[in-house]
Amino acid sequence: MTRLVEMPGSSGGNARSRGRTLAEVYRRFGETEEAKGSPLSGQVAIALSESAEALQVIEAAPPRRRHPSLVLAALHDLALAGQAPALATALAAANASTAPATPTDPSSKPSSKPSSKPSSKPSSKPTSEPTSEHSAEAVADAPLRGAASGVRVRSAGVVAVEVMVGMGELVLGRIAGRKVRGDEGGRHAVLYPAVTEVARRVGADAIGLIDVGRAAALNLTVDRVGISYGNGQFLGPAESAVQVLASVVGDGLLPSTVMPKVVARVAVGDELVDVTGADEMRWLRACVPPDQVARLARLEAELALAAADPPEQVPGAVLDGLPEAIARVPDGVLPVVMTTWVLSGFGLEERLRFLQRLDEAATRRPVAWVSVEGVGVAPGVPTYGDRRASGHSILGVSVFEHSSLHASGVGRCWLRGEMLAWLATT
Secondary structure, eight states: OOOEEOOOBTTBOOGGGTTEEHHHHHHHHHHHHHHHTOHHHHHHHHHHHTOHHHHHHHHTSOGGGOOHHHHHHHHHHHHHTTSOHHHHHHHHHHHHHHGGGOOOOGGGOTTTOOSSOOOOSOSSOOTTOOOSTTSHHHHHHHHHHHHHHTOOOOOHHHHHHHHHHHSHHHHHHHHTTOOOOOOOSOOHHHHHHHHHHHHHHHTOSEEEEEEESOSSOGGGGGGGOEEEETTSOEESOTTOSOEEEEEEOSSOOOOOSOOOEEEEEEEEESSOOOTTOHHHHHHHHHTSOTTOHHHHHHHHHHHHHHHHSOOEEEESOHHHHHHHHHHTSOTTSEEEEEEESOGGGSOHHHHHHHHHHHHHHTSSSOEEEEEEEETTTSTTOOOTTOOTTOSSEEEEEEEEETTEEEEEEEEEEEGGGTEEEEOOOO
C-alpha cells in the first residue's frame, strides 16, 4: 500500500508536502535542488526516491527526521568521516566531471567583481579537520586517485542508495537530534562597515563582539576577514585566509576606517556548537551540498579562523543569556551585539523584550546593536519607508545609553549580505 506522508521541513512543518508519498517528497526535493544549483544533491535525492529499500530505511526514522535535506547531510557526513569511502569517491568524481560548469560565488559576478580577487583558500587546515583519509581534502583528491588507477567510479545516486540500505542504522544515528545548518557562514561584508560605524559614533577604541543566535557564531571573526567590494573598496586584513566578495549598489562609500581592537568574543544562544569539536564542525560541512565547492572552501577557512580563537559561550535562551553575554565584555569596552536574520524567529513580544534587555544593560555604559534583519523586523530601526517582505533587509546601527536609544538605518542588503547599498552619511 502506498503510504501518504506529511513531510515537515528541516526545522518545521511544510504544508505543501502534505499528502505526498515519501517517494514524491524526495523526487520533488531533488528536482528543486537541481534547479537551485546543486545537481549532485538532486541526483542523490531522486535516486533515493526510486529505491523502495532506501525509503523503507528512511521511514524507520521519526516523521520529523525524514526530510531529504537532513538525510542527505547525514550521507555527506558519513563520506566526510571516512565511513562511506565509496560514496566519498563518487561525490568527488561527480564534482570533477562537472567542475567547469560549477557556478561561482554569486558575489563574484563580472559586473561587480573587483579587479583582483583575493584567494579564498585557507592557508592551513582547521584544527577540527577530520584526520581520516576521506576528509574533505581527501574527498577532493579522490577522483584523481581513481582516474590514475583506472577504477570505474559509479554514480553518487547509486552509491548513496547502497549506503542507505547497507548502513541505515549509521545514517539514522547521524540525524538523531540534529538540524540542517547549511547557512552558518559569517555575514562579514555587511557587518564590518556597520560595526565600524557604530564604534565611531560612540568613540570607542576597543569593542567586544556578541553574536546572537548563530550556532557556530562565525560572525565573531568579522575583524579577521578580508572583504573586497564591487566598487573597489577593501576592508579587513589583506593577508587573511578568509577572503569574501560583495557587490555594491549605488554610489555610497562604505566607512574606510579600521575596526577597533576586538578584546572579547561572546556567543549566546540555545543551539551553540563547539568550533573546536571535530564531529560538530564536520556536520556543518556536511550540511553544505558536496558540489558547492566554493561555499565549502569558504566554510573551511571560516571554521579555521574560529577554531584558532574560540569564543566564550553563553548557552541557553537568548533573552535569558543576553545580559550575561554583555557582562562578559570588560569595563571600558563597548559591547556590540550583532543579530543577522535572527529576530524573525521571535514573536513581537520577544523582540520588544530583546530591546528591553539591551536598554537595561546600558545603565552603566553604552551598548551598541548592529542588526541585519528583514524590513520592519528589528524594533526601533528605521526602514527608509520600505514595505515588509520587500525582498531585501535593513542594516541598522543602534546605541543604547542612559535610557535613551539612538537608532538609524545605514543601508539595505540582498542575497544574505552578498550585495549591499550603503546609505549612511557621515
